[in-house]
Amino acid sequence: MSKLTISKRGFQMPPSPIRKLVPFAEASKKKGIKVYHLNIGQPDIETPRYVLDAVRHSDFKILEYSHSAGNESYRRKLVAYYKKNGITINHNEIIITTGGSEAILFGFMACLDAGDEVIIPEPYYANYNGFAVSAGINVVPITSHIENGFALPPIEDFEKVITGRTKAIVVCNPNNPTGYLYSKDELEVLKQIVLKHHLYLFADEAYREFCYEDKHFSAMQLTGCDDNIVLMDTISKRYSCCGARIGALITRNKELYNTVMKFAQARLSPPGFGQIAGEAAIDLPDNYFDVTKAAYKARRDLIVKRLNAMPGVYCPNPGGAFYAMAKLPIDDSDKFCQWLLEEFSYCNQTVMLAPATGFYGSADYGKDEVRIAYVLNLDSLNAAMDCLEKALAAYPGAK
Amino acid sequence: MSKLTISKRGFQMPPSPIRKLVPFAEASKKKGIKVYHLNIGQPDIETPRYVLDAVRHSDFKILEYSHSAGNESYRRKLVAYYKKNGITINHNEIIITTGGSEAILFGFMACLDAGDEVIIPEPYYANYNGFAVSAGINVVPITSHIENGFALPPIEDFEKVITGRTKAIVVCNPNNPTGYLYSKDELEVLKQIVLKHHLYLFADEAYREFCYEDKHFSAMQLTGCDDNIVLMDTISKRYSCCGARIGALITRNKELYNTVMKFAQARLSPPGFGQIAGEAAIDLPDNYFDVTKAAYKARRDLIVKRLNAMPGVYCPNPGGAFYAMAKLPIDDSDKFCQWLLEEFSYCNQTVMLAPATGFYGSADYGKDEVRIAYVLNLDSLNAAMDCLEKALAAYPGAK
Numbered sequence: 161m162s163k164l165t166i167s168k169r170g171f172q173m174p175p176s177p178i179r180k181l182v183p184f185a186e187a188s189k190k191k192g193i194k195v196y197h198l199n200i201g202q203p204d205i206e207t208p209r210y211v212l213d214a215v216r217h218s219d220f221k222i223l224e225y226s227h228s229a230g231n232e233s234y235r236r237k238l239v240a241y242y243k244k245n246g247i248t249i250n251h252n253e254i255i256i257t258t259g260g261s262e263a264i265l266f267g268f269m270a271c272l273d274a275g276d277e278v279i280i281p282e283p284y285y286a287n288y289n290g291f292a293v294s295a296g297i298n299v300v301p302i303t304s305h306i307e308n309g310f311a312l313p314p315i316e317d318f319e320k321v322i323t324g325r326t327k328a329i330v331v332c333n334p335n336n337p338t339g340y341l342y343s344k345d346e347l348e349v350l351k352q353i354v355l356k357h358h359l360y361l362f363a364d365e366a367y368r369e370f371c372y373e374d375k376h377f378s379a380m381q382l383t384g385c386d387d388n389i390v391l392m393d394t395i396s397k398r399y400s401c402c403g404a405r406i407g408a409l410i411t412r413n414k415e416l417y418n419t420v421m422k423f424a425q426a427r428l429s430p431p432g433f434g435q436i437a438g439e440a441a442i443d444l445p446d447n448y449f450d451v452t453k454a455a456y457k458a459r460r461d462l463i464v465k466r467l468n469a470m471p472g473v474y475c476p477n478p479g480g481a482f483y484a485m486a487k488l489p490i491d492d493s494d495k496f497c498q499w500l501l502e503e504f505s506y507c508n509q510t511v512m513l514a515p516a517t518g519f520y521g522s523a524d525y526g527k528d529e530v531r532i533a534y535v536l537n538l539d540s541l542n543a544a545m546d547c548l549e550k551a552l553a554a555y556p557g558a559k
Numbered sequence: 560m561s562k563l564t565i566s567k568r569g570f571q572m573p574p575s576p577i578r579k580l581v582p583f584a585e586a587s588k589k590k591g592i593k594v595y596h597l598n599i600g601q602p603d604i605e606t607p608r609y610v611l612d613a614v615r616h617s618d619f620k621i622l623e624y625s626h627s628a629g630n631e632s633y634r635r636k637l638v639a640y641y642k643k644n645g646i647t648i649n650h651n652e653i654i655i656t657t658g659g660s661e662a663i664l665f666g667f668m669a670c671l672d673a674g675d676e677v678i679i680p681e682p683y684y685a686n687y688n689g690f691a692v693s694a695g696i697n698v699v700p701i702t703s704h705i706e707n708g709f710a711l712p713p714i715e716d717f718e719k720v721i722t723g724r725t726k727a728i729v730v731c732n733p734n735n736p737t738g739y740l741y742s743k744d745e746l747e748v749l750k751q752i753v754l755k756h757h758l759y760l761f762a763d764e765a766y767r768e769f770c771y772e773d774k775h776f777s778a779m780q781l782t783g784c785d786d787n788i789v790l791m792d793t794i795s796k797r798y799s800c801c802g803a804r805i806g807a808l809i810t811r812n813k814e815l816y817n818t819v820m821k822f823a824q825a826r827l828s829p830p831g832f833g834q835i836a837g838e839a840a841i842d843l844p845d846n847y848f849d850v851t852k853a854a855y856k857a858r859r860d861l862i863v864k865r866l867n868a869m870p871g872v873y874c875p876n877p878g879g880a881f882y883a884m885a886k887l888p889i890d891d892s893d894k895f896c897q898w899l900l901e902e903f904s905y906c907n908q909t910v911m912l913a914p915a916t917g918f919y920g921s922a923d924y925g926k927d928e929v930r931i932a933y934v935l936n937l938d939s940l941n942a943a944m945d946c947l948e949k950a951l952a953a954y955p956g957a958k
Contacts, residue, residue: 164757164786166814169671170821171818175821204621205621215614221606222605223803224801225801261826269566270566270569276566336606360563398627401622404622405657405827413563418821422574433832433836452729
């Protein structure tokens with residue numbers, strides 16, 4: 161080596177598009193301005209006390225490594241959780257992971273080699289890019305559109321980009337960042353594609369519980385394609401416990417399961433306390449989600465109504481998750497979101513949004529779109545929408 | 560794709576050499592035989608109650624994502640911990656990781672590209688292989704020898720294998736699996752090599768606290784090579800809390816730090832409860848380690864004495880960690896360790912050891928060596944040594 165260098169992949173690794181505006185938010189707060197954070201998916205819903213208490217009341221002497229696939233008692237209880245959700249699996253088809261993040265990384269690592277391709281409908285969860293760079297694989301985006309609420313692109317769009325290196329499709333359902341809830345029919349389309357082309361279908365169902373009108377249909381409920389389906393799951397949003405770092409990779413494909421287990425063994429075990437929390441959460445009463453869902457639905461209804469009432473703004477009604485994408489009459493969403501923090505305030509308040517550009521794989525897409533995470537209470541959301549309305553009227557880059 | 564396949568790297572991923580004998584141990588237990596587990600580094604030392612209580616008494620409403628580098632309060636307290644250990648760093652040079660495992664993976668990912676090479680003195684911690692496969696990099700072993708207690712191989716051995724693809728050296732100090740404690744002089748040799756050849760020095764110091772005669776000298780105490788040094792650390796062994804999954808990657812190299820931060824952001828944050836445990840542990844009294852160290856030292860003294868008293872057995876005195884490597888008069892350590900579980904018992908007891916072959920990168924090395932983790936109390940160790948002594952006398956593959 162001629163000098164000390166970081167790796168190319170380290171150089172390519174994208175910085176978090178959601179967090180890159182943080183310094184501007186901090187500067188704004190230092191000026192005494194209240195900033196409404198609609199930029200990240202950190203819910204303000206309290207973690208169920210029962211879940212935290214399970215950890216607080218835990219009684220053991222040594223915090224040991226768990227089984228690399230996670231505690232068997234937890235995996236056995238998860239079987240019942242999934243059964244309630246119409247998903248039939250057994251505990252030997254589950255690997256507990258360190259957040260959904262590790263499930264995605266393990267899936268990429270075990271199914272794809274460097275240079276292989278994964279197709280993802282864009283806009284998509286930005287951190288897929290990071291895991292793809294880690295695994296040396298290429299994300300091939302196909303575009304979904306705000307005009308039809310970000311529905312699944314037509315089958316031709318997938319087939320157009322399938323090559324000899326294509327090994328998988330990722331579908332996040334309900335979707336982050338669009339909030340779109342894929343229907344059973346759309347999942348059946350994906351099944352036809354993965355069967356025809358011998359691909360994996362990675363189903364990221366982090367927001368399964370948060371569907372507001374229609375019922376969630378899981379990729380694990382598709383029949384006749386057991387070997388193709390990999391479920392990437394997490395308890396982060398489900399029980400509002402993002403910091404537990406507990407997720408799961410689930411597949412009925414034995415060869416794949418055994419392969420993922422080798423990655424799981426190398427890192428020894430998932431977090432111990434978090435597994436206690438996750439196991440306890442399964443005992444929550446069935447109506448636990450009713451309250452949370454009702455809260456999110458009221459928030460969604462509010463922001464969709466407020467946004468669509470603003471001149472030149474369009475926001476399709478998201479069917480699930482707690483995100484909405486809005487088209488704004490602006491020149492550049494990165495500039496606009498920075499301007500909101502750097503130059504704008506209304507009644508000494510402003511709002512932090514996520515520019516949609518970070519969620520598109522295609523360059524220059526999303527310049528007139530932002531993602532809004534409706535993770536604050538109704539009063540805060542109303543105040544944030546007041547700010548946004550005034551800001552759009554004042555923004556010098558308005559279109 | 561012509562059919563659904565797992566990745567080549569998934570295929571290459573090594574199964575855990577430590578855990579592969581587990582089914583034989585389970586079968587042995589089913590027969591009613593007591594198995595002494597000296598095969599894994601899971602200490603029987605209790606996690607300090609103060610550390611567990613910090614989690615039990617934690618008082619918050621929402622288990623949120625932490626900063627991607629870990630809680631600032633924890634990182635600031637770690638500065639004081641490292642200062643006590645003669646290591647001067649600031650909190651912006653620390654990234655809290657999910658166990659030492661993630662620190663190793665991040666270091667490999669950020670510093671090396673696929674096809675690059677890392678030199679590691681063998682025998683070495685077997686899971687380095689797994690992280691190397693994940694990162695697509697090649698481990699180049701240079702052999703240390705039981706005859707001189709596994710001291711650092713001479714500088715010529717390093718220079719012989721350095722190529723244009725070499726980017727780093729890993730040193731685990733004190734060493735797992737050998738227990739060897741590298742001296743300041745040996746670290747200075749490594750410094751000369753990494754400076755001359757523009758390499759990173761990854762220092763895995765998971766067992767820093769467990770040095771029995773000589774003081775630990777950290778790679779972070781080397782001067783004039785700040786950009787080259789990456790410390791991979793963990794609280795797993797230090798406070799006997801392997802299940803917390805809390806470690807750290809520490810470097811004064813700003814460019815590298817910022818690069819690792821991008822990997823850290825992609826996975827959002829390290830475990831929340833574990834960080835509370837880690838932060839509390841720093842408040843343990845200075846004499847906390849005295850008791851633990853004295854316990855391990857007594858165990859080491861016992862097994863080294865017992866082993867060297869067995870005919871044909873040689874066990875160098877390990878200076879640190881809680882492992883010892885022993886040379887046995889046997890044909891094949893894999894066969895012997897399996898035989899111990901499958902066919903042998905003494906007073907209805909047997910012992911589970913780790914064949915050393917899994918710790919060597921070079922094929923067919925370690926066939927007459929085993930690793931012994933002295934993680935049980937003195938009575939159990941004595942009983943386990945009784946078993947081993949009888950087993951060596953009875954083993955059909957004795958040499």
